[in-house]
Amino acid sequence: MPDSRLRHRFRTVARPAAMLVLLMAFQEEVLGASPSDKETWRAECGSCHVAFPANALKPNDWTLILAALDRHYGVDASLDARDLAAVAAYLQAQPGPERPGSAATLPRITTSRWFREEHGEVPQSTWQRPGVKGAANCAACHPGAESGRFDEDSIRIPK
Amino acid sequence: MQRPIVLLLTVLAASAAGAETATDLLNTYGSQPVVKGATAPVPTAAAGDRFFHARHKDWSCASCHTGDPRAEGRHAVTGKPIAPLAPAANPRRFTDFAKAEKWFKRNCNDVVGRECTASEKADVLAYLISLH
Known part of the structure; x- marks a missing residue:
């Protein structure tokens, strides 16, 4: 019967798909990050550069980065334990313990496959323009980067 | 029983929101002796001026904050704009002790290669407050 087939399809496809969409929408809450964690992430990870989106790296990569914030790509970006825990919760990473390492061994968004x-x-010449300065300066070409907008239509490359 | 707790919470909330002034911070740093039991050195704007503009290793404070702390700075690595440092140009500066401590720790490690002493912080603050 077409009716039961429809019900079956709803059970096997539509319902799990809807659940997945809902889960993704509320992922932060489901996995234990709160709106204040997000605020802390935006403030702390956005003071020297745009707060790079959580999905730009895998949670494991963020864990490595958070474990060496005092040697953060050439500068000291250390956080107190409370802010570190909040940022880790938002990035779904582990907040510690500190590990030895250097910038050379830290993961980089700009060398990840999706970025390339x-x-x-x-x-190359575009990256070197004074208005761009380097690949870490997302907002140079993505005006909405501060609010997490990176879509193709909004790209404006400085001359 | 509850009143001291309420008072404590109020104080904590006030300090978290940044209720201090730049002069409060100057007094805090300026009253810390270098050696326990000794008198704290009197902070001077002239010493802070020298410290701020001196190149310590590769960088000086001015590398990011520019030669004029009343002007907008630029992060030496990322190029991101930095709001002016002098309280006269940016009243929100040095109104939160924890925030000031966080940035002194980071930036002194980057620029000087170690944490700054309370006396060095007091001198720099005296210099920044002296700018109008």
């Missing part, structure tokens, strides 16, 4: 694929058509 997305930016493959950007020539």
